[in-house]
Amino acid sequence: MAKLSNRVAWVTGGGRGIGRAIALAFAEEGGAVAVSARSDNELDAVADEIRNMGSQALAVHADAMSLQDTLTCADRIADELGPIDILVNNAGGGVGPRTDEHLSPAEIDSFAFIDNVDLNLFSAYRATQSVLAGMRERRYGRIINIGSGYAKRSGGAAAYTAAKHGLIGMTRAMAAQFGTEGVSINCLCPGWTNTQLVNLDAMAAMQKIDVAEVRSRIESENLQKRILEPEELAPMAVLLASEDAAGITGQVISVDGGYGV
Numbered sequence: 001m002a003k004l005s006n007r008v009a010w011v012t013g014g015g016r017g018i019g020r021a022i023a024l025a026f027a028e029e030g031g032a033v034a035v036s037a038r039s040d041n042e043l044d045a046v047a048d049e050i051r052n053m054g055s056q057a058l059a060v061h062a063d064a065m066s067l068q069d070t071l072t073c074a075d076r077i078a079d080e081l082g083p084i085d086i087l088v089n090n091a092g093g094g095v096g097p098r099t100d101e102h103l104s105p106a107e108i109d110s111f112a113f114i115d116n117v118d119l120n121l122f123s124a125y126r127a128t129q130s131v132l133a134g135m136r137e138r139r140y141g142r143i144i145n146i147g148s149g150y151a152k153r154s155g156g157a158a159a160y161t162a163a164k165h166g167l168i169g170m171t172r173a174m175a176a177q178f179g180t181e182g183v184s185i186n187c188l189c190p191g192w193t194n195t196q197l198v199n200l201d202a203m204a205a206m207q208k209i210d211v212a213e214v215r216s217r218i219e220s221e222n223l224q225k226r227i228l229e230p231e232e233l234a235p236m237a238v239l240l241a242s243e244d245a246a247g248i249t250g251q252v253i254s255v256d257g258g259y260g261v
Contacts, residue, residue: 002030003242008081010034010074012064012127013091015042017195018146018230022088024049025234026241032056034077034084037091038063056081064091064123065115074130083138084131086241089124089167090146093197094160113159120163125170132183139182142241145171147189147252149259168252175250184249186240191256192218192227223258 009026013019014035020042023033027050034057035046043059050057058080062073077084095115097108124145135141150156151164171187178185192198198218204211219225233255239245240253 002028003238003244004029004031004086007031007085007241008034008077008083009086009088009241010036010077010084010127010131011088011090012036012062012123013093014088015039015046017197018190018193018233019088019090020046021230021234022090022237024053025231025238026086027053027055027057029238029242030055031086031241032058032081034058034060034073034081036060036062036064036073064127065118067126070123070126071130074127078134083134085135085138085140086142086144087127087131088144088146088237088241089127091123091127092120092146092148092163094157095119116157116159117163117166120160121166121170124167128174128185132178135183136178136181141183142245143174143183143185144237144240145185145187147187149189149191149254149256151187151189152252152254153260171252172250179249184240184245186245186248186250187252188233188236188240189252189254189256190228190233191222191254191259193233193256194227194229198227221259222256223261226257228255228257 009031011019011023014023015037023035026033033050035043047057047059060073062069097112145167147167148164150161151168168187171185175185200211200214204214236255
């Protein structure tokens with residue numbers, strides 16, 4: 001039997017990259033999968049791929065930084081697919097500075113920090129809270145927080161790094177709080193992965209070096225000397241989402257080619 005038969009999964013930031021890869025892997029294992037993000041065309045394409053596999057799919061336009069969007073999304077998934085058994089908190093990345101003319105430079109900097117922590121940490125808390133009560137009531141739930149190589153070390157922007165460190169703390173605290181109630185909560189950390197967030201051209205321009213040098217530097221940071229593909233994280237996500245992972249909770253698990261080792 002497929003590992004996720006009769007399970008309903010919600011993948012935030014599911015329109016591309018790691019979120020898309022995990023959503024498709026869940027569908028291959030028989031799960032009904034909802035994907036949410038702000039990118040309608042990408043979401044619809046993923047949902048179509050899932051349906052073509054023979055699984056149920058739902059694409060929901062939702063801003064992960066909005067509490068109302070998050071609650072509405074969770075309710076819609078439950079109404080159309082059924083109670084949510086699996087949540088992958090994948091939404092994240094960078095938020096640009098606010099452009100309000102009345103803001104001072106100090107206020108712009110402060111809001112930039114707040115906004116980036118909101119996207120990369122608070123969004124996961126909001127989505128988790130929206131499904132946790134049902135998981136506890138049914139005594140079954142799998143929550144996977146998508147971290148980062150910077151969740152365990154320095155190197156990234158201050159707000160992003162702080163948020164991803166916080167995600168590990170939240171994972172462990174919640175896993176401890178609900179460990180006897182059938183809900184497992186883990187953090188899955190990628191390293192350098194071939195997604196839109198790893199924009200080699202932009203990085204090269206910022207550092208005033210050529211793309212080949214940027215790629216070489218990135219590849220040198222893990223033991224396998226390469227950039228991983230999003231699909232390489234999917235098997236671990238499937239395991240953590242399945243009944244086989246009943247004894248795995250509160251863990252920080254890396255699929256990163258040995259990043260920073």
